[in-house]
Structure formats: C-alpha cells, structure tokens
Amino acid sequence: MRKKITKAVFPVAGLGTRFLPATKASPKEMLPIVDKPLIQYAVEEAVAAGATELIFIIGRNKRSIPDHFDMSFELEATLQAGKKFEVLKQIQNILPKNVSCIYIRQAEALGLGHAVLLAKSVVGDDPFSVILADDLIDAEKPAMQQMVELFGLQGASILGVEDVDPSETASYGIVDAKEVSPNVLELHGIVEKPQPDEAPSNLAVVGRYILTPEIFECLENVKPGKGGEIQLTDGIAALMEKQRILAYRFDGKRYDCGSKLGYVKANVEFSMKHDEIGEEFSQYLRDLIK
Structure with missing residues (x-):
C-alpha cells in the first residue's frame, strides 16, 4: 500500500527583491490576492490534497507568516465584541484543527534544493509535496490534489509542468519527457533555464512537486553551483538516475505572482x-x- 502525502513543504525564505520596497519588511508570500495572502492560497491547496503537516522553510523578516497561521486572541476578542461574526469565522478557520505547522529557519539563501533538504528531519521516509506560493494556480480541482491522485496510481515523483512560450525557456527548468498517457509524461531529462535554442522542449516545471524521500540523499550529494546554491533541478536529475519520475500537465490556470x-x-x-x-x-x- 502506497503512503499518503500528508506532509507539504513551503520554501518561503526568499527575499522577494522583485517587489521591493513592498517586501522590505514584509514577506512576498504575504502579498494579498484581493483579501488573502499568497501563502494562504498555497496552504489551502495543500490541505485540500490531504496535507496535515505543513513545513515552512523561513528566513529573516518572515515572522508574519507564523503569525498569520497562529491564533490572535486580541483580534478575535475585538471581532467578537464588535459582533463581526463572519470575519471572526474566517480568521478562526484559516487552518483546520487537524493541521499542524512546523517552521525551520534557513539561515542563508542557498537555493531551492537546500530549502527542501532542510525539511529532511521532519519528512523522514515519507513522500511529500513542495508548493511554491509564487505560483498561484486557479483550478476547479486543486492542482496538488490532481497530482496526489496521480501519485496514488503511479507511486513515482511528479513534477507539475505547463507549456510556455519557447522564448521564455530561460526562466524555467525545462523537461525532456515523453507522453505516456494524456497529460502524463515520463521524464528523460531536465535542464535549468536553457536558452531557447538549447531547450529540449517548451515544457516548464512550475511550483508543484511530489517527491519521494530518496531526493534528500540526491540533494546531499549535489555539487553546489553559483553562489554556493543547491538546485532542486540538479537533485531531481540525480533522482531520475535511480527512479522513474513523471511530469504532469495539471488542469488549471497559473499566475506567476513572482x-x-x-x-x-x-x-x-x-x-x-x-x-x-x-x-x-x-x-x-x-x-x-x-
């Protein structure tokens, strides 16, 4: 029997430099889409897919993320006194009662692979999901739920992918993959940010992953690149040498909120x-x- 995906990792330690000065003192993941921050959309997607342990990889100036998912006694009392019961209900139900949050500090920004590796002690030997809040996906059935259902059938690591304009390949990890069933492809290679004339396809990895725990050993052995960063793409390429990995064209519309x-x-x-x-x-x- 395959293990369920109950652990979700959220790498949220980035500096958000593209949104300065708005992100000078506030995390980019707390930027609102109408009236909910990006990180809440990401958490809701993970919970809808069955996650009960949320692992946040945080950095400096990220206190507002734990605060957002914590109780706020003063705010709740004020809303109660003001009889603003509908808003109070929203505040109290940000997280279901069976969901717990774990926060791990990433002292240095050493890449997405390093952020994922920091979750090893909590994830252990279980498969897990990784969600990047920058990529907001609007879908009738949440994208991660789609991927979890596919994992239940295949038991393999899965990368969420979408077709991008060939001119944009230098902004993404690009996969070399062969379709094995509708919207499901088997991975044969992955290249980090190739120029259009060097890209194996225009199928880009976006911020949704399901990974088996063997990824941690691969990340531990990855040679750091520019700036000492450990790239998740390199870890996935190493994992591909050991295991079958799938790419999945999810059903939904992605917004690049980065x-x-x-x-x-x-x-x-x-x-x-x-x-x-x-x-x-x-x-x-x-x-x-x-």
Missing part, C-alpha cells in the same frame, strides 16, 4: 469573481475601457 505583471493579473481576475466585490469590480472594468 512577477509584477502576473501578480496584478491574478488580483484583477480573482477580484472579478470575488463573492463580495466581483460584480461591482467587473462593472468598473467595463466602464474603464469604454
């Missing part, structure tokens, strides 16, 4: 379908473009 334009697009489109402001905001946009 870029200003992607972040603004997400806010606009999520605002248009927001229960509270969607209709009024959509009318505002229609009036604006007349």
Whole structure:
C-alpha cells in the first residue's frame, strides 16, 4: 500500500527583491490576492490534497507568516465584541484543527534544493509535496490534489509542468519527457533555464512537486553551483538516475505572482469573481475601457 502525502513543504525564505520596497519588511508570500495572502492560497491547496503537516522553510523578516497561521486572541476578542461574526469565522478557520505547522529557519539563501533538504528531519521516509506560493494556480480541482491522485496510481515523483512560450525557456527548468498517457509524461531529462535554442522542449516545471524521500540523499550529494546554491533541478536529475519520475500537465490556470505583471493579473481576475466585490469590480472594468 502506497503512503499518503500528508506532509507539504513551503520554501518561503526568499527575499522577494522583485517587489521591493513592498517586501522590505514584509514577506512576498504575504502579498494579498484581493483579501488573502499568497501563502494562504498555497496552504489551502495543500490541505485540500490531504496535507496535515505543513513545513515552512523561513528566513529573516518572515515572522508574519507564523503569525498569520497562529491564533490572535486580541483580534478575535475585538471581532467578537464588535459582533463581526463572519470575519471572526474566517480568521478562526484559516487552518483546520487537524493541521499542524512546523517552521525551520534557513539561515542563508542557498537555493531551492537546500530549502527542501532542510525539511529532511521532519519528512523522514515519507513522500511529500513542495508548493511554491509564487505560483498561484486557479483550478476547479486543486492542482496538488490532481497530482496526489496521480501519485496514488503511479507511486513515482511528479513534477507539475505547463507549456510556455519557447522564448521564455530561460526562466524555467525545462523537461525532456515523453507522453505516456494524456497529460502524463515520463521524464528523460531536465535542464535549468536553457536558452531557447538549447531547450529540449517548451515544457516548464512550475511550483508543484511530489517527491519521494530518496531526493534528500540526491540533494546531499549535489555539487553546489553559483553562489554556493543547491538546485532542486540538479537533485531531481540525480533522482531520475535511480527512479522513474513523471511530469504532469495539471488542469488549471497559473499566475506567476513572482512577477509584477502576473501578480496584478491574478488580483484583477480573482477580484472579478470575488463573492463580495466581483460584480461591482467587473462593472468598473467595463466602464474603464469604454
């Protein structure tokens, strides 16, 4: 019987330099999409996929992330006194009662692979998911839930992928893979940020992974690259020599909220379908473009 994916890793130690000065004192993962921070969307996706242990790899100036998922007695008392029960309910239900949070400090920014490796002591011998909050995915069935269901059938590490414009390959890890069933491909190679004329495809890895615990040994043996960073891509390439790895074209729309334009697009489109402001905001946009 295959183990269930109950542990999710969130690498959130980055400095968010592309959003300065907004991220000078506040984590980029706490930037809101309408009225919820990016990290909450990521956590909700993990929980919907069955995660009960959330492992955050944090750095300096990230205290607002633990604070967000902790109880706030003063705020709750104020809302209670003001009879703002609907908002109070939202605050109290940010995390289900059966879900726990673990925070691990990444003292130096030594790459995504290093951040994942720091979770080893908590993950142990279990398969686990990795979710990058920068990549916000809007899907009827959450993208990670789709991948967990595929893992239940295949029992192999899975990379979430999508087709990108060939001119953009230098911004992503690009896979060399062969389709074995609709939207499921077997990985034969992976290249970190290749130029378009050197890319094996235009199929890009985005911020969703399911990894078997053998990835930790691979990451421990990876040769650090520029700036002493350990790349997750290199660890996955090493794991591929030992195990079958799949790539999965998830069903959903991804917003690159690590870029200003992607972040603004997400806010606009999520605002248009927001229960509270969607209709009024959509009318505002229609009036604006007349």
